[in-house]
Amino acid sequence: MAKHTVTLIPGDGIGPELTTAMTRVVDATGVDITWEVADAGEHVMAEYGTPLPEHVLESVRRNKVAIKGPITTPVGTGFRSVNVAIRKELDLYACLRPAFSIAGNGARYDNIDLVIVRENTEDLYAGIEFEQGSEGARKLIEFAAAEGAGVMRPDSGISLKPISITGTERIVRFAFDYAIANGREKVTAVHKANILKHSDGLFLKVARRVAEEYKDSGIVFEDYIVDATCMQLVLHPEWWDVLVLPNLYGDIVSDLCAGLIGGLGIAPGANIGAEYAVFEPVHGSAPKYAGKDVANPTAEILSAVLMLNHLGERDAAARILAAVRAVIGEGECVTYDIKRSVTGSTDGSVATQAYADALIERL
Numbered sequence: 001m002a003k004h005t006v007t008l009i010p011g012d013g014i015g016p017e018l019t020t021a022m023t024r025v026v027d028a029t030g031v032d033i034t035w036e037v038a039d040a041g042e043h044v045m046a047e048y049g050t051p052l053p054e055h056v057l058e059s060v061r062r063n064k065v066a067i068k069g070p071i072t073t074p075v076g077t078g079f080r081s082v083n084v085a086i087r088k089e090l091d092l093y094a095c096l097r098p099a100f101s102i103a104g105n106g107a108r109y110d111n112i113d114l115v116i117v118r119e120n121t122e123d124l125y126a127g128i129e130f131e132q133g134s135e136g137a138r139k140l141i142e143f144a145a146a147e148g149a150g151v152m153r154p155d156s157g158i159s160l161k162p163i164s165i166t167g168t169e170r171i172v173r174f175a176f177d178y179a180i181a182n183g184r185e186k187v188t189a190v191h192k193a194n195i196l197k198h199s200d201g202l203f204l205k206v207a208r209r210v211a212e213e214y215k216d217s218g219i220v221f222e223d224y225i226v227d228a229t230c231m232q233l234v235l236h237p238e239w240w241d242v243l244v245l246p247n248l249y250g251d252i253v254s255d256l257c258a259g260l261i262g263g264l265g266i267a268p269g270a271n272i273g274a275e276y277a278v279f280e281p282v283h284g285s286a287p288k289y290a291g292k293d294v295a296n297p298t299a300e301i302l303s304a305v306l307m308l309n310h311l312g313e314r315d316a317a318a319r320i321l322a323a324v325r326a327v328i329g330e331g332e333c334v335t336y337d338i339k340r341s342v343t344g345s346t347d348g349s350v351a352t353q354a355y356a357d358a359l360i361e362r363l
């Protein structure tokens, strides 16, 4: 029996080619993993009647650990995000997105080493929405007016932003525990409490209370308004350490941080709950590149590095990270996005699997 069994969700768009590159690199370390493939997304709907079949969730529940490729979400209409559904179904409340500089990738900065901790289950992502013109929207508009909460135009569509004490306590604790376990020095709570007094205001109040519990830990706590955070991230990315944010700001700020370190092609992520963990890159399915063997698998591979650390396979994780740094640093065998950042042209870039070959050779 293999030492680890991991659920592998290839996803769609560029997902299958990236997860192929990732499993090839992980297997090349010699770490003993059986990949249990369980597919989700629009392409499984005809067979199962849903983009997220129950056996996919059962596989993750059984194995406790999964790694996935991106999955497309139709815009405006169609099914709700499979990615969001997986996080909700498995209560993966913490989304961890490290952003660190990799020399030679053409990024604007070379001094970034920060971690986004995004709350994953509530806020505007809770999916509580009322369609414009629906009975629910009409009632809510009437209710808000009757309560004196405010006036919404009668032709409004409405999305709610719930933020709870429970959800905030556990994500802020997660951020502090992560900071302590990983030798970090500072946790910054990011919010818009000056305007959103009952959602972000509560987030900030609870974050301050939880920070008090950790006051002897040596970890510095501060808070920052989200718009100012964005500006300071661009001006002084080296200031930041661990940032803890409500769901939507976490989503947006982590893409900003991906841009600071050189692009979505190299930004890894993890969704972690009390029982299960699902690893996935920050980026989406980039449909225009699907099947072309050009997308950068580094984000997927660095997500596997996070997974290997989670599984206690620290040596394999460190070797893959060193191989990524070496191959990108040399600049010979890099995918189109990195070549474009470094030289302004994609000429001389290599294919997804050829880059994986270079990493394997380096390992």
Ligand code: NAP
Pocket (backbone or CB within 6 Å): 014, 069, 070, 071, 072, 073, 074, 083, 264, 265, 280, 281, 282, 283, 284, 285, 286, 287, 294, 295, 296, 297, 299, 337
């Ligand atoms: P995206 O797929 O992340 O792609 C946006 C752009 O980022 C690409 O056009 C490409 O830039 C760059 N990029 C992304 N991944 C890359 C990679 N591996 N290598 C190199 N460059 C990469 O964002 P999107 O187009 O907004 O979303 C497409 C679909 O993915 C949507 O249906 C969305 O809902 C879904 N999505 C899924 C997840 C998930 O599964 N967790 C996350 C986000 C979005 P250039 O055009 O400059 O080359």
